[in-house]
Amino acid sequence: MSFISELADELDLEFFFERESLAYKMGRGASGMQINAKHCPNCDDSRYRVYLNADTGFGNCFVCNETFNKAKFIHQHFDHADNEWGRTADVLKEVLRDQGWRPKRTVGAAVEMPSTVKLPYSHELPLDTGENLTYLEQRGVTPELTRYFHLRWCEFGWWDYKKEDGTPARQHFDNRIIIPVFDLDGTMVTYQGRDLLGPPEDETAFYRKYLFPIGLPGTGRFLLNGQNVHLTEDVAMGEGAFDVIAMKAAFDGESALRNVVPVGSFGKHLSYGSPDGNDQLGRFIKLKAMGVKRVTIMWDGEEKALKAALDAAKLLNGIGLVARIALLPADKDPNEVLPEVVRKAYWEAVTWTPVLDIKWRLKNPYRAPRTGAAKPVSAD
Template identity: 25%
Template sequence: MANVSQELIDRIRDAADIVTVISPYVNLRKQGQNYVGLCPFHDDRHPSLHVSQRKQIFKCFACGAGGNAISFLMEYEKISFLEALRRLGDQVGIPVTVESHPEQKDFIAQLYDLHDAAADLYTNTLFSERGRPALAYLKDRGLSEEIIREFRLGLAPNQWDFAWNYFQKRKIRREVLQKSGLFTFTEKGQFDRFRNRILFPISNLSGRIVAFGGRALDDDPAKYLNSPESPIYHKSEILYGLHRTRDVIRKADQALLVEGYMDFLQLYQHGIHHLAAVSGTALAEQHARLLRKYVRRVTVVYDGDEAGQKAALRAGYLLLREGIDARVLVLPDQEDPDEWVRRVGR
């Protein structure tokens, strides 16, 4: 029987905003942190329908109807789960593809497993004799061993086929390796994408590793290198560290938005947990919509140089357009959040 992968369902659900979904059907008005309106599922004379943008759920306190954006469309339009998912996917720009064969689901699972195994490989390398200089570099930058292990930082050594040989010995399917983004394929052969780099695993909201960001340990002009998009990694839908911090952000109803992995880790290590990072890519509308599900206020804290402040202003304007109370914290020139928090503390 045809089915849709859980990964795709999660992507669409995470990208959608329930207030945007329900508003065409119900006249909603803001009441505190929630929205209220007349329930469409019974003869409602007094607004009984409550919609939580932070929790992404609706609940009628008169008739008991409730659920998420998908279940609202199913109940209101009297359509199937698949049709509701397709309509929601159209709204957020994510097409729904149906799996006719169980192998596709198995393929996605193998991609997740491969990234988890790669993270273990790189972390073990960082803490081996081979990784001593890279580990010393991270500690010199002020990161504790505890935070390094907690976020599973690793090392891709300066070797063209380090990870390739490792996974070849474990007989991983070639198609999985090709689609993972961990390797580059050319007419001359295949090579590790990440070489001589500190690696930062990037996780989705479910906590599964879907990509890596790599920081060069030499004078490579590409100081940072991220995984390309893949069947499990869509960069405009993921903010670094949000899977760890979203509950804190929701409770605080505010967030700090930083640019890089080191910025995030330094602030997190100093006890500042209501934050997320764009991880080396420009803030996109989908990022803003994702944040809007958890908070009403976002403070953008980018590098203090001219380029960083221009990027911060662009991010601030984008957040404002998405209905978020956005502010920009200007750091001293040539200082980034990583350096700033190490200098002044929390």
């Protein structure tokens, strides 16, 4: 029923009445706009005695006193039996497709874990009990998202490698979230370990927030979550893993953005120039061949990041992609703002052109005035 409720939440009730040619009137009630339906699907009264909140669908019939929500009203309208909620779900999906709705991309592409890349001993998240790490929950990373990004928890684990002189060595990944990195074909090529404990009290101790396995290919040639770029024309590019996860969560929150697949560049750059195309620009060329047309860059809201975004946009434009640049709030990245802020930045992103490039390099929207006061971010 939770899936049906999610579908119903997305449905525009007025669109449904129009689509089904149901007689209704619109009016304003104490809790907002109301749909006054002529026909009650429960008692068959046809005297406009059914009142439903146009937004939530909650309401009732003042003849039979039956209460409704969107799903229940539609279930009874089509005269589905108590055990036929699956049919109602199918109807909801059909109506939503007509409405312009897109389902969430909850299932990722098939991936392969080759024997050459052995992950540290770790637990797949969420755990078999359904539990998720508190750290992830506090950052808005739901169990659904942990599955989509194949996140794992390493309490005690290590990566064995050989030093340059051939002697064996061990790299510990204790108390880290393991973030697998896949190539476009779904083959795991490397991974990251994100620390859960924070910097040690001893400020002189060496600390790495992110740990990369020694001896495996560097992440700079790959696109995080690139394996899930399929059946879409739109890609949005963040930096690190948690930026990409935050973008995915934000896009899931608005039906019109669920076709946008977020990828990560592992920093404020776009690698290019490899003779065999084994770099990030080469992978965007492959994505273009798969149907991608637009890339929206969503790096940090800061002066240097915007300059780097302009460089990356020029490269993407040079291979025939439409490159757009989103302006996030100053000193913030997608992981540090609310989902609605991410969505707003995406919708307001500006298409790169040579004129825009010169304009923003001369007058960077993030450059603070000489007085030192914070300057509001503007695309103008």
